[in-house]
Amino acid sequence: MQRQLTLDLGTPPPATFDNFFAASNHELVTRLRELEGALAAGPVADRTFYVWGEPGSGRSHLLQALVHEATGRARFLSPQSALTAFGFDPRVTLYAIDDCDDLSGAQQIALFNLFNEVRAHPTSALVATGSAAPMGLSVREDLRTRLGWGLVFHLTALTDEGKASVLKHAARERGIALADDLPNYLLTHFRRDMPSLMALLDELDRFSLEQKRAVTLTLLRDMTRTGPAPASAGRITGDEEPPPVPDAPDTPHDEPTDLFGDPLSIESVSASPEMGSPRASTRFK
Structure with a gap:
């Protein structure tokens, strides 16, 4: 196999919705772009999202864009985040959790509790990502069930x-x-x-x-x-x-x-x- 070459091209620009190529993922991208505005306008029925796709499909990009472009308070969480960061804060409007299937056992419990808190507060929303559909995730059964409660999107990578x-x-x-x-x-x-x-x-x-x-x-x-x-x-x-x-x-x-x-x-x-x-x-x- 021929070895691929890499170039040192410096620091990439921030992840935004404008520099993500939607391909066949237009509905997902539109919903995420409009999510914060919808929360501010009034009660929103769909406030929890689970997005899954293969590595390189852009899952992390979308979450970072969601947080980067938020005008209110937003929080990005991942397996590298401290356990205390998973605590609910009513001042936070958007929670973005990346690679939830790589979370530790304690982090999964904390995410389960966070999910329930978000569902109870109509002014907040949660978007999580993983590498497989909810039924195929290697996570706690109660967390898997919660992730499947909201809108589930398969993020299709570019060919x-x-x-x-x-x-x-x-x-x-x-x-x-x-x-x-x-x-x-x-x-x-x-x-x-x-x-x-x-x-x-x-x-x-x-x-x-x-x-x-x-x-x-x-x-x-x-x-x-x-x-x-x-x-x-x-x-x-x-x-x-x-x-x-x-x-x-x-x-x-x-x-x-x-x-x-x-x-x-x-x-x-x-x-x-x-x-x-x-x-x-x-x-x-």
Whole structure:
């Protein structure tokens, strides 16, 4: 198996709803975005959520976005949180609990009690995440039952095809003439999570402007191996050299296919927030 390369691209931006790509998760994203406002407007029937999905699907991103964009008091909890942090506070509007299936036994009991308190206070809400549907969670039976009481959403991760479409759409928004073969190459040889891919696209954009060259595999090779880009452009870690990149001209080939006319439209992967159409500095956690 070919070893994937990583780039040191600095600290990623905060997780927000705008830099999350909703794909087929529009209803969930919309509900979470509107949750705090709905609580402020009056009684809300659905105030407890359980979101499950595979690693990399964006569970943590959504919880962090919920807390980051809250105008009132919100609390993010995880297996690394102190047991006392699971105590109910009537001043807290939103509770976001990540990886609840990795909580310790004591934390699970505390979450069970917190869940009951939230249900009893109509001005608060709770959103929890895990790696499996409630019935498949390795947690206490009473907690599993509580998690299944509210709204349950399966968070669907982007496919490789979807990731490639997002990269192409983001490139078009930046005015980048992205070589057709570049997205698949990035997915094959670099970290595959969307925050890393979008950060790499940003660096390619900057480097191409500095070099006044098209964004091609050759440019990527120069940026990661020998290019004169500053340290912010990222460096390859590990002992291996980057995989060979075929020498290609820095200008697009004269072919019938328009570099921007990719048949995979972004609407097939992101039609709402994520939410909304991706913006110029989009990331995905």
